[in-house]
Amino acid sequence: MSLTDKAIDQLRELVRSGALPPGSKLPPEPDLAAQLGLSRNLAREAVKALAVARVLEVRRGDGTYVTSLQPSLLLEGLGGAVDLLQSDPAALLDLMEVRRLLEPMATALAATRITDEDLAEVQRHLDAMREARDDVEQLNAHDAAFHRAVVAATGNESLATLLEGVSGRTLRARVWRGLVDTRAASRTLAEHEAIFTALARRDAPLSQAAALVHVSSTEQWLREHLSTTAPVAEGDTAAPVPDRERASHSTGGNGSG
Structure with a gap:
């Protein structure tokens, strides 16, 4: 150790x-x-490192303070770290495995804790997904917000931050799936509706099963397609799709995961 x-x-x-x-x-x-x-130099380096980790906050002209140490603050760097893996298809599949392990259990937990207000927020994003089915970016934005609202209903800040770090990358x-798979929109809407129905019933096993089906569907699709091309980065206007799938663009198909 240095x-x-x-x-x-x-x-x-x-x-x-x-x-x-x-x-x-x-x-x-x-x-x-x-x-x-320690030497002042080493003390300074330690402070810098813990400031990057959001453990400390350096305030110019005032001094250095310990942060709130809230999970959302300490773990928010996860998304940036995960983002560095964007060029590695194997890493993306690893992240999907993590999502498959965590998200169904989180959805089951949400079913036992979700309030009427939480449920209304989930439904708001589901309704927006239905309206945006012909707009890939909007559909996927509300897809992410749907899952964020579900996990937020658990009341577990650490779990919410961890899943946000993983799901932000898999977005x-x-x-990309929405750009190349004409059947994805209808399929993903049906899967989200199943999750919402289970949550509305406060049925934890059914909620877990519905979420598992949904995440597993996306993971399987990625395993089949990642060997052919790479996912488009957020903000790109065109996706590098395989020749055999370029026809999908002319059909107006879109979807999510």
Whole structure:
């Protein structure tokens, strides 16, 4: 372990132990270095590293503070880290496996906790998906919002942040699917309606099963197609689709996952 890594661990331990609780201000750099038995240079590097990790917040002209340490803050970097895997088809399939393992269980948990207000939010995005079935970008935007609303209904902030990090990356694949698969829109709408119906019944096993069918459908489609081409990145105007599927563009088909 490098000296910098050891310095980071020492400073992190002060936060973990509660010696530096959320919202507290760190001592001036010379005092912090002396407290940790480090050079000022190493103390500075440790502070920089934990600021990148959102454990610390450096306020110009004021000092350095421990953040709120909320899961949504500490885990929000997951999406950016996952995004670096965008050029690796195998990594995308790994992420889909993670989604398949987590999302059905999260949906089952949501069924036991969802309120009428939560359910109305889920339905709002389902209705918007129906209206946007001929608009790939809008359809997929409301698809993502639908799942976000479902997981939010669990009340588990850590779970919501983890799934957002994974699903934000796989959204690219869902946009791509909408551009090349003419049957995806009808299929994905039916799958989302099944999830909503199960949630409305507060039926946890049925909700889990409906979510599993939905995620597995997208995963299977990706496994069949990723060997042929690569998913389009968000914001691109054209998708690199296989020759045998280019005819799909002229049909107006779109869909999601």
